[in-house]
Amino acid sequence: MSFHNEITFEKATRVGKVEEVHSRFENAYADVLETAGGSYPNVIDGKERVAAQEFEDRCPSDSSVLVGRFQKGTREDVNDAVLAAEKAFLEWSRIDYRERSKFFERAAVVMRKEKFLLAAAITLDNGKNRYEAMADVDEAIDFIEFYRWEMEKNDGFTREMRSPYQGEKAESVLRPYGVWAVICPFNFPAAITTGMATGALIAGNTVVLKPSSPVPLPVYLVYDIFKRAGLPDGVLNFVAGPGTEVGEALINHKKIGGVVFTGSKEIGYGIIRQTGRDHPIPVIAEMGGKNPIIVTSKANVEDAVSGVVSSAFGFGGQKCSACSRVYVQSPIYDDFKGKILERTKELSIGDPSEREVFMGPVVTGKAADDFERYVGMAKKDGRILVGGSRLVEGVLGMGHYVSPTIVEDLPRDHYLIKNELFVPILCLQKTEDIKEALKEANDVEFGLTAGIFSRDEDEVEYFFNNIEAGVTYANRMRGGSTGAMVGGQAFGGWKASGSSGKGAGGVYYLLQFMREQSRTRL
Numbered sequence: 001m002s003f004h005n006e007i008t009f010e011k012a013t014r015v016g017k018v019e020e021v022h023s024r025f026e027n028a029y030a031d032v033l034e035t036a037g038g039s040y041p042n043v044i045d046g047k048e049r050v051a052a053q054e055f056e057d058r059c060p061s062d063s064s065v066l067v068g069r070f071q072k073g074t075r076e077d078v079n080d081a082v083l084a085a086e087k088a089f090l091e092w093s094r095i096d097y098r099e100r101s102k103f104f105e106r107a108a109v110v111m112r113k114e115k116f117l118l119a120a121a122i123t124l125d126n127g128k129n130r131y132e133a134m135a136d137v138d139e140a141i142d143f144i145e146f147y148r149w150e151m152e153k154n155d156g157f158t159r160e161m162r163s164p165y166q167g168e169k170a171e172s173v174l175r176p177y178g179v180w181a182v183i184c185p186f187n188f189p190a191a192i193t194t195g196m197a198t199g200a201l202i203a204g205n206t207v208v209l210k211p212s213s214p215v216p217l218p219v220y221l222v223y224d225i226f227k228r229a230g231l232p233d234g235v236l237n238f239v240a241g242p243g244t245e246v247g248e249a250l251i252n253h254k255k256i257g258g259v260v261f262t263g264s265k266e267i268g269y270g271i272i273r274q275t276g277r278d279h280p281i282p283v284i285a286e287m288g289g290k291n292p293i294i295v296t297s298k299a300n301v302e303d304a305v306s307g308v309v310s311s312a313f314g315f316g317g318q319k320c321s322a323c324s325r326v327y328v329q330s331p332i333y334d335d336f337k338g339k340i341l342e343r344t345k346e347l348s349i350g351d352p353s354e355r356e357v358f359m360g361p362v363v364t365g366k367a368a369d370d371f372e373r374y375v376g377m378a379k380k381d382g383r384i385l386v387g388g389s390r391l392v393e394g395v396l397g398m399g400h401y402v403s404p405t406i407v408e409d410l411p412r413d414h415y416l417i418k419n420e421l422f423v424p425i426l427c428l429q430k431t432e433d434i435k436e437a438l439k440e441a442n443d444v445e446f447g448l449t450a451g452i453f454s455r456d457e458d459e460v461e462y463f464f465n466n467i468e469a470g471v472t473y474a475n476r477m478r479g480g481s482t483g484a485m486v487g488g489q490a491f492g493g494w495k496a497s498g499s500s501g502k503g504a505g506g507v508y509y510l511l512q513f514m515r516e517q518s519r520t521r522l
Contacts, residue, residue, distance in 0.1 A: 003149040003487055006138035008115065009131060022355060025130050028116035029353050032124050037066040040220050042073050042240055045084035046233030049077060051241070057216055060127040060361040061351055061399040067125050070216045073241030078208070078249035081237040085179040085206035086255050088234030093176045093204040097156035101148050104202055107229035108144045111137070111194075118190055118221055120353075126186055126215040127360035127399075129352040132315050139191035140222065142486035143505065147198050150510055157514060169521045174514035176204035177282065178257030181250040183271075184211050185262040186363055187318050189218035195486075195504050196260045196284075197226070201236065203513035205257065208237045210247060212263075214363050216240050243267070251275060258513065260284040262320075265420070265446075265496050272499060284512050285499040286492065288320045288420045289448025291481040292441035294463065296434055296454040297331040300475070304453035305339045307473075307480030308426070311451070313347060313404040314482060316362050317424035320497075321449040321471065323481040325417060325427045327437040333430045337408070340428075341386050344404050349391065361399040362423055368400040371423040374416060375405065378425070382410035385428070418444050434459050442468045447494030449473070451480035470494045470503060 012021045036059075041048035051071035059065035071077075092100075111118065118140075119133040128136065151157070157174035164170075180200040184193040189211070200207050211219035223238040239246055251259055251271050258281050259271055268287035275281050293311065295304045311323035328336045352360030362368050368390055375388045387405030391397075408428040410417055417427050431437040434454075441450060450469040454460055460474045470493045471484055484491040490506020492498045502508040 001149055001152060003146050005485055005487065006112075006141045008134050008138050021134070022130075024116045025119060025134065028120040029123060032117065032120040033065075036124065037068060039069040040071070040216070040240075042071045042077055043223065043227070043238045044077065044081045045088075045237065046227075051077065055213065057125065057214070059124055059399070060363050061353075062395075063365075063400075064398060065124075067217055070220075070240040073239040073246045075245060075249040077239050077241070078246055078253065081208045081239050082179055082250070082253045082255045084234040085208055085237055088232060089176070089178055089206045092206055092232065092235050095204070097151050097202075097204070100202055100204065101151055103226075103229050103231055104144050104148050104198060107226050108141055110225045110229055111141050111144070114225065115141070118218060121218050121221055122190060123352050123360075125217045126189060126363055127352050128315055129357050129360055130355065136188055136190045139188070139486060140194035143191065143195035144198050146487045146505060147202050147510060150507065151202055157511070161518075167522055171519050173517045173519055174203075174511065175517050176514055178205060179255055180205045180207050180258045180260060180513070181253075181256050182207050182209045183247060183250070183259065183261040183263065184209065184219050186212040186215040187315065187320075188262075189215045190222055192262050192504075193219050193222050196262070197222070197236065199504075199510055200258070200260060200513050201231075203510055205513055206235050208239060208250060210250060211238075211240050213240070213242060254278070256281065258282040258284070262286045264288060268499065282512060283499055286320065286504070287497055287499070288422075288446060289322075289493060289497050290325065290418065290420050290444045290446040291321055291323050291449045291469070292325040292327060293323045293451040293453070293480045294434065294437040294441060295326060295328045295332065295336055296437070296452070296456070296459055297329040298456040298459060299332065299453035300455060301332055301336050301339060303475060303477050304336060304480070305343050306477040307451060307453060307475075308340060309343050309347070310478065311480045311482040312426040313344070313359055313424045314479070316359055316402070318363060318367075318422050319482055320420075321482045321484065321491075323426065323451070324421060325429065325441070327429050327431045327440055329434075329437070330430050330432055337385070337428065341406065344386050344406060347404055349401060349403065350396065359404060359424065361401045363400070365400055367423060368402055370421070371402045371425070374421055374423065374425055377414075377416055378405070378407040378410065381414055382407045382416075387424070412440060420446065434462060438463065438466050442466075445496040448497035449481040449484075449493075451476060453480065468494055470498060470501070
């Protein structure tokens with residue numbers, strides 16, 4: 001087999017079928033709205049389970065819309081799911097990798113057929129515009145296909161070794177750990193969920209899947225796609241519920257063999273601390289970023305503005321790779337500032353299901369409250385150049401809408417400069433040269449993504465050699481710090497941004513879900 005990225009809108013543009021893509025999305029969104037409000041079970045060992053209590057999942061663009069009701073799972077549910085996964089592991093782990101791959105081949109086929117429905121569910125549940133929602137699903141398909149390709153290319157990660165003694169035959173075999181807890185984020189509910197789950201499963205592990213409480217529907221739909229692809233009962237289990245109950249029970253369960261998590265640094269660090277029980281278990285944690293873009297005096301300013309705006313305000317800044325700091329050299333600072341303010345004011349904000357909308361709502365009322373709190377800090381200690389408002393007029397008052405915001409004149413050690421915010425606030429900083437910019441860019445605890453705009457190759461090389469980040473870009477208009485593609489840009493962070501140093505969608509990712517066994521025969 002070979003691997004090619006899905007990129008639905010890109011491919012449609014090449015062959016003149018963009019209108020067809022828009023039409024199919026709109027029809028799917030109407031279908032999702034029509035069926036909204038249903039009740040979704042947990043699924044343990046292939047059997048649906050209803051809890052004593054449910055929680056409501058509401059649409060962030062219009063909180064009067066009930067997306068669905070999900071189960072408040074309990075510690076008992078988690079225990080049953082882990083035990084079911086442990087039992088299923090005995091058979092699943094012994095299936096030849098080529099046979100396991102067939103399940104994922106079927107899952108990719110189903111996901112392609114239903115990509116518009118899944119994208120529409122993402123737009124409804126977390127407020128992504130249609131372009132980003134489609135890209136979310138495309139990335140999910142990419143993860144399935146890329147990890148299948150990696151398993152095949154590496155012969156299931158079995159290698160013949162040299163034999164130090166005559167008559168011995170030695171080989172190295174990577175084998176699965178057991179049951180993995182897969183703890184999903186709200187911002188990429190199809191892509192990251194699918195990537196983490198596929199990585200664990202295709203390597204021979206079994207999984208208990210926990211969705212984020214604000215955005216559980218797309219995760220349930222991903223589970224359902226895998227189930228319909230024929231995964232045996234118990235191999236993949238779905239348990240929704242609060243992190244304090246379901247999440248804690250999962251990561252503390254003695255039968256859990258590994259944890260893969262995407263979310264905040266605080267929760268990620270907590271998981272790492274709690275999993276060193278009788279013996280250490282692997283924790284693959286992606287824990288956010290405080291991502292800088294450097295714009296030097298040798299940059300194409302128009303290109304830099306495009307790259308910064310798309311990365312800072314795409315999906316309302318709710319990406320761990322979002323640009324939240326931009327360091328601009330003084331000779332072009334005023335030119336850059338004028339152009340980025342103009343571009344930001346032109347951004348369309350509204351119902352993310354509408355074709356022309358760039359930025360929808362933030363995911364929850366709490367996120368909007370946080371935005372207002374950060375704006376208060378910015379007004380007190382710096383100067384807001386554009387934005388800074390919670391949007392409550394007309395239909396926007398039905399959801400959690402805020403304005404894309406740019407702040408300057410903040411002290412370089414300010415809270416907004418140093419901490420991940422996950423809202424659309426960009427801090428603009430003036431620097432004198434690239435060395436100063438890099439020093440400031442690196443002076444945070446995170447190290448996920450970073451970008452530079454410069455037409456000077458020496459500056460670009462200096463940036464790559466000195467920036468402390470796992471995913472780096474130079475002169476990338478489509479996303480100065482965002483937009484990593486499976487198979488192209490492995491996505492993983494340094495420092496407080498990641499626990500493993502191996503990026504999702506890269507050639508080393510699957511190795512983390514397996515442990516080496518040396519086998520010698522005479």
